[in-house]
Amino acid sequence: MPSADHVFQSVVQAIESLSGDWAITHPLTPETQLIGDLAIKSLDLVVLASSMVKRYGPIPFDRLYARMEDAPPKERDLTIAEFVEFVRRNAPRRTPATNAQG
Amino acid sequence: MPKAEIPNGTALHYQQVGAGPDIVMVHGLGGNLATWHLKIAPMLWDRYRILTYDLRGHGYSDLTPDGYTCTNLATDLKLLLDYLGVERADIVGHSYGADIALYFAYLYPERVRHVVLIEAMVPALVPTITRAQFERADWAATVLEKMGIPIPDDRRYDAEYMLREVMKHPIRWGPLKDMPARWTTDHMIELYGATTILKDALDIGALTTDQLETIRVPVHLVYDRGSTLWRQAYRHLNRSLPNVTSTLLPTGSKEIAHFSPLEKPEAITEQILFAITQHGKARPRSAPAGRLSRTTHRSA
Numbered sequence: 001m002p003s004a005d006h007v008f009q010s011v012v013q014a015i016e017s018l019s020g021d022w023a024i025t026h027p028l029t030p031e032t033q034l035i036g037d038l039a040i041k042s043l044d045l046v047v048l049a050s051s052m053v054k055r056y057g058p059i060p061f062d063r064l065y066a067r068m069e070d071a072p073p074k075e076r077d078l079t080i081a082e083f084v085e086f087v088r089r090n091a092p093r094r095t096p097a098t099n100a101q102g
Numbered sequence: 103m104p105k106a107e108i109p110n111g112t113a114l115h116y117q118q119v120g121a122g123p124d125i126v127m128v129h130g131l132g133g134n135l136a137t138w139h140l141k142i143a144p145m146l147w148d149r150y151r152i153l154t155y156d157l158r159g160h161g162y163s164d165l166t167p168d169g170y171t172c173t174n175l176a177t178d179l180k181l182l183l184d185y186l187g188v189e190r191a192d193i194v195g196h197s198y199g200a201d202i203a204l205y206f207a208y209l210y211p212e213r214v215r216h217v218v219l220i221e222a223m224v225p226a227l228v229p230t231i232t233r234a235q236f237e238r239a240d241w242a243a244t245v246l247e248k249m250g251i252p253i254p255d256d257r258r259y260d261a262e263y264m265l266r267e268v269m270k271h272p273i274r275w276g277p278l279k280d281m282p283a284r285w286t287t288d289h290m291i292e293l294y295g296a297t298t299i300l301k302d303a304l305d306i307g308a309l310t311t312d313q314l315e316t317i318r319v320p321v322h323l324v325y326d327r328g329s330t331l332w333r334q335a336y337r338h339l340n341r342s343l344p345n346v347t348s349t350l351l352p353t354g355s356k357e358i359a360h361f362s363p364l365e366k367p368e369a370i371t372e373q374i375l376f377a378i379t380q381h382g383k384a385r386p387r388s389a390p391a392g393r394l395s396r397t398t399h400r401s402a
Contacts, residue, residue, distance in 0.1 A: 018103050035278070042276045043161055046139035047103055050117045058120065058148040062141045068277035076281065 002056060002091055007084045014051040018044060030081035048083075056091035063090075103162060106155075108181035112169070115162035116155035116182065120147030123215075124188050125378070127154045128179065130197030130221075131303065132290065134161030137196065140276045141367035146374070153191070155182060157199070159293045170302035172198075172225060172309070176205035183213060192378045194218040196363050198303060201225065207319045208309050218377045219339070220324045220370060221360050225306045226314075227335045244331070248358050249274065265290050275364040314342035321346045322377035324370065328353030329360045347381060349373055 012028045015038070022044045026037040034040040040048075049061040064086050068076055105113045117135060125146065127138040135154035143152045156163040157175060169175075179202065183191065192215045195203030200222035207217045242264055243253040251271055257263045269290070272280045293299060321343050325336040327350045340348050351373075357365040 035281075042136045042140070042273070042278055043134050045277060046136045047117065050119045050139065053119045053147060058144075060144055061139075062144040065140055065277040069279045073272075073280045076278075 001088055001093065004081075004084055004088060007052075007056075007087045007091075008080065010052065010055055011048070011080055011084055011087075014048055017051075018047060028080065030079065030084070032080045033077045034080065034083065035077045052087050052091075056087060058092065059087060059090045105162070106182050106185040108178060108185055110169075110178070110181065112158050112166055112178065113164045114155050114158065114178065114182055116153060116186075118151060118153045118186065119143065120149070120151045122150040123378075124191035125150045125152050125374070126179070126183070126188075126191045126193050127152065128193065128195040128199030128202050129154075129157065129160070130195075130199045131299070132160070132293075133196075133199075136161075136276065137363055140364070142363060142371050142374070145368075145371045153182075153186065153188065155179075157202075159297060159299060165289070165293060165297065167296070168298040168302065170297065170299040171305040171307060172201050172205040172303075173209070173305070173307035174302070175202045176209050179206050180210050180213065189213070190215055192216045192218070192374075194220070194374055195222070196220040197223070197360065204317070204321070205307070205309055207321070208313065208317050211317070211319050214319045216378050216381055217319055217321045218324060218374050219321060220362060220373075221326065221329060221332045222323070222339065223332055223335045224309070224314075224339070225304050226309055226311045227338050228304055245358070245360065262291060262295055265294060274358075275361075311338075311342065314339065315344055317343055318345055320377070320381040322373065322381060323348035324351065324362070324373045325349075326351055326353045326357075326359040326362055328357070332360055347377070 008030065015024060015028060024038055026032060032038065034045065049059070053059050053061070068078060103115055104117065105115050107113045115135070117139070127143070129135060129137040134156050138152070138154045143154065146152055158169060158178060159165045190213055193203040193206055195201070195218070197220070200219040201224050203217050204219060204222055204224060207214045243258040246253055246264060246268065249271070251267050253264060253267065269283050271283065273283050323336055323339055323346060325333055336348065336350070340346060351362060351366065351369055353359045354365070363370050
């Protein structure tokens, strides 16, 4: 299982690499909320998820999306720490050799 | 984020995830690559390398003033595959993305293993549903009414009005379901109002109805039983394509027909797997799960 710090750094790096298209003005900390603070769109979230799959191997992000969908819209959000924890718990034990690009 | 600047100067945002044989997924008008990532890609990326991309004018790809015909967009796809070094792939498309997938199979058959067309219309078949009706966006008003967005009679042919109404409506699918749409209305208004996309979408190019029978690559058609407008194209393609299998999926009472990759992604994934692993090997009637309502097979 990758360490929380390792995944957190990967997430921050991934979000920063998206910032040319996704306007991010909020500081990135574990408590930062993807919806409330960063105004994430579905497209941004799946791009972020894809960057985690490329780094850590297949992760069932559809389960994360379904969990979010079940929460009442007014209460729905996801902190970076929660996103990191989902990646840690669901990443394959061994990072696979992937031929993914980009 | 990864973008390919293809030789015609357009930058296309893409995602390539997983390992295994290549599957390319092409979204429809007004969508973006998230269509595939909410459920379908995660169900496949442990066995396949999935390539999704935003069509020009969509998502994070460049918005160009023109170049939105099926022929242009199939060429964009060819250039993207060249850029990524993908020699041959299974191509899956939804709605206008399915039209593009069929044009790609017609123009570049050597690059295609199988094609899965989900709710294709194909410009050459638009006259079968009356060209005027299609151009005046009346079909869009019908779809929106099914989504719970009423369109007054005097606005049924007003594409900008309808777009603005859609933007007011909460998101229907995915992790932001029932939340306000954050996608910029201005971007969509620019795409539909300031580009040639609506005119281009009707451009037949070289793929006339009599050319359909020349497409020899295996094609699997997947349509909603409740998708009345698009099913006219289903019937025609089923008759015309020489190497075709097909499935009509039942439409649930709460579903919006035509949007099956979002409404029933599990069934669509099942159909994709059938098409790319079983086409030509088994009679489809017995191949995929029993949720299929009707399947025909006329493999060449």
